[in-house]
Amino acid sequence: MLGIVLTQLLLVVTLLLAAGAALFIGRDRLQQTRTEYRTRLTSISPYMGLLGIVLVANKVARDIGPDISWVIGWNITPYIHELDGLLLAPFYRGQAPQVVVWLQSMATPELTLYFTSIYVYGYVFLLAFPVVAYFALPDPRPLRRTIVAYGANYVIGVTCYIVFIAYGPRNLLSESVEGLMFSHHSQYQFLTTAINSETNVFPSLHTSMAVTALVLAWTTHDEYPRWTPVAALLASSVVVATMYLGIHWATDVIFGILLGVVSVKIGQRMEENPPEFVRLRRWSRSLQNLMPTRAK
Structure with a gap:
């Protein structure tokens, strides 16, 4: 089943990327990219190398992180639950509901299908398209900034996952919060369980990465x-999907938003004071010499 879900994800995101390239990038930029791709790859290859290292380390950390978390033993779930219960208090005279409970009170099959599709397909497209779009720009800085911001998200987020134990609302409030994605579209459970643990909800990386992509889009508004x-x-x-589907608390989302903004700031700061990457640049030049040139 996991293979089927991954194949569907790949096909849908590929179609979305093709549509996005046609609608937002344009033929002229794509044609120019075909002639300049070797130079552009060389300019970003050190950053891609660092992101690759981060992703490998992230995979290892996610595998061993839950065991380390229980050794550290910092379970913040009760504090998140308490804080979440206060967020809607200004709007209620009596006991305020949890934000997730309030959102799920408006649940419909159509909304569940929409937010599930967004959580799985829309999210991946949102992260992948900037990489394609910024690679199509002659200026390498937006793509470098994106790569660093994505890496910062994972480094900080996974560190929090290791340090903190935090269960999501569908685990803690099983009587009042439903895992809507898993109960209505159970095939996606194979995908989520393969990449994450039920104790890794603080902060919401879905939120932080999505906010990162949005802030980056704002910084390149003139281009796209x-x-x-x-x-x-x-x-x-x-x-909204992270809460509506019962996966994350509103507190996870708030800190995820902050993490997304901070990650972009880190990307901008690294852009202003770029590292030398001497060895990685030598390796990228060697790689460039192996790339085929486009016949004229």
Whole structure:
């Protein structure tokens, strides 16, 4: 089943990327990219190398992280639950509901299908499209900034996952919160369980990465003005989906938003003071010499 879900994900995101390239990037930029791809790859290859290292380390940390978390033993679930219960208090005279409970009180099959699709397909497209779009720009800085921001998200987020034990609302409040994605579209459970643990909810990496993509879209609004509102719709939908589906608390989302903004700041700061990457640049030049040139 996991293989089927991954194949569906790949096909849908590929179609979305093709549509996005046609609508937002344009033929001229794509043609120019075909002639300059070797130079562009060389300019970003050190950053891609670092991101690759981060992703490998992230995979290892996710595998061993839950065991380390229980050794550290810092279970913050009760504090998140208590804080979440206060967020809607200004709008209620009596006992305020949890944000997740309030959102799920408006659940419909159509909304569940929408937010599930956004959580799985829309999220991946939202993260993948900026990489394609910024690679199509002659200026390498937006893509470098994106790569660093994505890496910062994973480094900080996975560190929090190791340090903190935090169960999501569908685990703690099983009587009042339903895992809507898993109960209505159970095939996606194979995908989520393969990449994450039920104790890794603080902060919401879905939220932080989505906000990162949105902030980056705003910084490149002049280059891709039509992408900004689409990124805003997708990012806001991802943020709501994490709570509506019962996966994350509102507190996870709030800290996820902060992490997304901080990650972009880290990307901008690294852009202002770029590292030398001497060895990685030598390796990238060697790789460039092996790439085929486009026949004229």
